[in-house]
Amino acid sequence: xxxxGIENIxxxxxxxxxxxxxxxxxxxxxxxxxxxxxxxxxxxxxxFSLREDAALRREMIAAMRERGISISLGExxxxxxxxxxxxxxxxxxxxxxxxxTRINTVSMDPDLGRSFDxxxxxxxxxAERGVxxxxxxxxxxxxxxxxxxxxxxxxxxxxxxLLLIDTMHLARSGSGPADIAALDPGLIDYVxxxxxxxxxxxxxxxxxxxxxxxxxxTGELGLRELIAVLPPDRVYALEVPxxxxxxxxxxxxxxxxxxxxAARALLIEAHGENVQ
Numbered sequence: 436x437x438x439x440g441i442e443n444i445x446x447x448x449x450x451x452x453x454x455x456x457x458x459x460x461x462x463x464x465x466x467x468x469x470x471x472x473x474x475x476x477x478x479x480x481x482x483f484s485l486r487e488d489a490a491l492r493r494e495m496i497a498a499m500r501e502r503g504i505s506i507s508l509g510e511x512x513x514x515x516x517x518x519x520x521x522x523x524x525x526x527x528x529x530x531x532x533x534x535x536t537r538i539n540t541v542s543m544d545p546d547l548g549r550s551f552d553x554x555x556x557x558x559x560x561x562a563e564r565g566v567x568x569x570x571x572x573x574x575x576x577x578x579x580x581x582x583x584x585x586x587x588x589x590x591x592x593x594x595x596x597l598l599l600i601d602t603m604h605l606a607r608s609g610s611g612p613a614d615i616a617a618l619d620p621g622l623i624d625y626v627x628x629x630x631x632x633x634x635x636x637x638x639x640x641x642x643x644x645x646x647x648x649x650x651x652x653t654g655e656l657g658l659r660e661l662i663a664v665l666p667p668d669r670v671y672a673l674e675v676p677x678x679x680x681x682x683x684x685x686x687x688x689x690x691x692x693x694x695x696x697a698a699r700a701l702l703i704e705a706h707g708e709n710v711q
Contacts, residue, residue, distance in 0.1 A: 437702045439695060440465030440507045440672035442627060444645055446687050447676065448473035448480045451491060455498040457687055461695045465507035465670055468533065470526060475646065477681040486529055496533060507670045508599075508625065509535040509566075512557060514542035514550050514577075520557040531564050537625065539569045539599050542577040550577050551590040558596040569599035569624050572608050575640045580608040588622065597624035600665065601674065603631045603648060606656040607640075616664040623666055627674040628698055630654030646678040651697045662705040673698055 441458050443466070449457065451468070458466045470486040485492055499505060509530040512523050520540075530538065540557055542550035558568040572584040584598060600615070600623055615623070629648040633655045637643040651658055651673070675694045677685075 437667060437706070438465060438507075438670050439463040439698060440467065440670050441691060441695075442467045442508070442672045442674040443469050443510055444473065444676045445673055445691060445694075446473070447478065447678070447681055448476040448482075449478075449687055450480055450483055451485060451495040452498045455495060455502055455504045457691070458504050459502035460688065461692055463673075463695060464503070465505055465672060467508035467510055467539075467672060468506050468530075468535070469509075469511040470529060471511075475678060477678065478686070485533070486526065492529070492532060499534070506530075506533055506535050507537060507672060508569075509533075509538040512538055512540045514540060514544050514553040514557075516544040516546070518544075520553050520560070523557065524560060527560060527564055527566070531566065535566060537567050537569060539571065539625070541571060541573065545577055547577060547583070551587050554587055554596065555591045555593070558591055558593050562593070562595050567595035567597065567624065568593075569597050571599040571601050571604060571627075573601065573604040573640075573644070574608050575644065581605065581610040581614055585618075585622075598622050599625045599627065601627040601629075602656055602658060602661060603629050603644065603674075605661075606633065607631070607635070611657065612660045612664045615661065620666040623669065626665055626669050626671045628658070628671050629673070629675045630656050630658060646676050648675045648677070650675060650677075650694050652701055653697070658701055659705060662701055667706045671698060671702060 471484045472482040544550045561568045572578050572580050578584050630651050631654045673694045677690050
């Protein structure tokens, strides 16, 4: 059965308790979370830090319990050149306090061998806390395509280190439904759903990915065909930042409400009525 979520970059710094309530109001079951405010903040939300504010963590946990929301993905655990993921131990502990059972990691270190080794260290740290780890490919990252992501999975060699499929990144890196259909579905642990044109609209891939994606089904990524070959019993989380709409004063309920409706329609079309 599909479950729907909303990803952190879609809400541009919405405070955590408000984010929980937004997801519940829109009929979703999950959110993703980073530990600090988002850098782009068109609605001028007050800054927050779940890392530093224990009272805010308690308020968020209480809100999630009351509204039936869980955190489907912990974010912000990036491999960087010259850094060491062992420094994320404290962040992992806080994410576990919030109830996180899955984290995602990506690498900005161009040294693939070191990136893969760091993935392994982080996956082991997470597993010690009962948390599994995913990684994804993106043309803007060291793991730039599906083949490289699969090589990372093989290198780490853990059953709890799996693939996250971001539909925009997957298509833009040159893969599609046939590539996904050829995979063992057990390798795919999580799906981030958005749409986009096949060709970039911005000079910066990062800017487009972080600020301006499209409502599912309105772009050129072939989401119907892709969803049809993705495993049905996964979280499908909406990673649809719409900065131009936010800057025009359109609030998160309106921006993301239409994304939730579109995603639900696509999922039902591909796999029937089993969508929560």
